[in-house]
Amino acid sequence: MIAAGARLYRPLTVADAVEVLADGDAELLAGGTDLVPALRTGRRRPRRIVALRRVLELRSRGAGADTLIIGAGVTYHDLVGWSLSPGLAATARVVGSPQIRNAGTVGGALGTANPRGDLLTFLTAVDAEVVLRGVHGMRTVPVGSFLDAGASPTELVTAVRLPRPCGPQLYLKVGSRQAASATVVSCALVVDRVRERVNCAISGVAGRPMRPLAAEEFVRDQVDWSTATLSADAVIRFGELVTEAAGIAVDPLPDDLLVSAAYRGHAAGVLAARAAGRCLSGPVRSRDASTASVTATPSTAPVVSAPDGRLRV
Amino acid sequence: MSTDASGETGIGDTGIDDTPISADVDPRVSYHLYLDGAVREVADVCFSESLLGVLRDHLGVMSVKDACEQGRCGSCSVLMDGRLVASCTVLAADAADAQVTTVAGLGSGGPARAVRAAFLAYGAVQCGFCTPGFVVAVTDLLARRPDADEDEIREALAGNICRCTGYGRIIAAIRSVQDARR
Structure with a gap:
């Protein structure tokens, strides 16, 4: 800590951090990419700041038999190269710029809860769980409930937990340009060949990333699970269903100066169909400048690789 | 968080304190920065100042440019413990134990x-x-x-x-x- 009575706290442990939070009236600082610019403009004026950069226990990540656990202090940069979750890697890779990816963290993404947050969209698709710690102990909540309730001011997000991938995963986004650009609409698609499920989440249409459940159910029934392939007609229909779901979203985002709600719904369907086409079309090698490219093989362990996608300045 | 996280939606902005900073709680702090291999004293600056602001306004390091102040343009890029970051997104007082490298320190x-x-x-x-x-x-x-x-x-x-x-x-x-x- 800087000085006695200071308004900036720099704890070394989670226990110390939650103790400061318990007193209330404090804002958390992780990578700083949201909070520090907001302090500059005066948009946010916290009385006290708890800086988490030195809490090393938040920076761990690991894998169990069925789950991955990622500490809240893990940065996007750390996730970009993570082979255990190609979908997370693909998502992290299209967040901001290298400067942002080096600083921004998983916990920061959850704390800020941007309705178009790239990571939140992927975490929504995989039914991730958020691990929270307060002075009275630890609890785990589904990411959807977490986003609905908002972050509690006296609790710290310490980690997220998500299932290990069991099939192709993809994250596609539309922005005003191809690199280092804000997400307008995005889509995360996660295929689980073991449980024979397809999960989809779209952002940019509602107050938080939403799941088009009817479209998911349609795909689940249409996929030939022996090969994990989907017909071209079903791919198109899936996109239409996602657009329909966007049209009846609870808490829809209104038209804004640049983009209408109708466009966003349409774009969500296009991205979803594109993602389904790539993840569920057998052996395909395609390339798309807007985001990561995909290699899906029809073997028992399909692979989605991010590193081939090229972004232009 | 990504650059799109402008926070303009207000969602998740818990803990906001809109009351002006009052004089009875002194928000000013002093600390040291490890800058380009030297220890630099930073005295009596607001605790919420960005690294960009401290480098330019308090330490006179003008090679670190101030343009967007939103982490989008890269003109304030520095290395912090060897990692490329936008210094406008770094809280200066939280960089007190990090090695900060500007173009002059390369x-x-x-x-x-x-x-x-x-x-x-x-x-x-x-x-x-x-x-x-x-x-x-x-x-x-x-x-x-x-x-x-x-x-x-x-x-x-x-x-x-x-x-x-x-x-x-x-x-x-x-x-x-x-x-x-x-």
Whole structure:
């Protein structure tokens, strides 16, 4: 800590951090990419700041038999190269710029809860769980409930937990340009060949990333699970269903100066169909400048690789 | 969080305190920064000041440029413990135990010198405002990925914006540094 009575706290442990939070009236600082610019403009004026950069226990990540656990202090940069979750890697890779990816963290993404947050969209698709710690102990909540309730001011997000991938995963986004650009609409698609499920989440249409459940159910029934392939007609229909779901979203985002709600719904369907086409079309090698490219093989362990996608300045 | 996280939605902005900072609770702090290999004293600055603000307004480091203050343009790029960051997104007081490196701290020889020389030789500098940030980012890239191809170079520089030359001259300069080192 800087000085006695200071308004900036720099704890070394989670226990110390939650103790400061318990007193209330404090804002958390992780990578700083949201909070520090907001302090500059005066948009946010916290009385006290708890800086988490030195809490090393938040920076761990690991894998169990069925789950991955990622500490809240893990940065996007750390996730970009993570082979255990190609979908997370693909998502992290299209967040901001290298400067942002080096600083921004998983916990920061959850704390800020941007309705178009790239990571939140992927975490929504995989039914991730958020691990929270307060002075009275630890609890785990589904990411959807977490986003609905908002972050509690006296609790710290310490980690997220998500299932290990069991099939192709993809994250596609539309922005005003191809690199280092804000997400307008995005889509995360996660295929689980073991449980024979397809999960989809779209952002940019509602107050938080939403799941088009009817479209998911349609795909689940249409996929030939022996090969994990989907017909071209079903791919198109899936996109239409996602657009329909966007049209009846609870808490829809209104038209804004640049983009209408109708466009966003349409774009969500296009991205979803594109993602389904790539993840569920057998052996395909395609390339798309807007985001990561995909290699899906029809073997028992399909692979989605991010590193081939090229972004232009 | 991504650059799109403007927070304008208000969602998740818990803990906001809209009351003005009152004089009875002193928000000013003093600490040291490890800057370009030297210890610099920072005295009596607001605890919420960004690293960019402290470098320019309190330590007089003018090579770190102030443009967008949103982490989008890269003109304030520095290395913090060896990682490329936008100093406008770093809380200065939270950088007190980190090694901060600006373009001046990259060294007068070696790769940084070669990058600077190539920027001049290839006309990669026009108004020069973005140049210090670019030199930091390019030197960092070539240290990590000396053989980066053009696509990788473009991707690595996506967070540094130039509005004069375009990127062709900059990339030509970087390729020349790579060629000379082979």
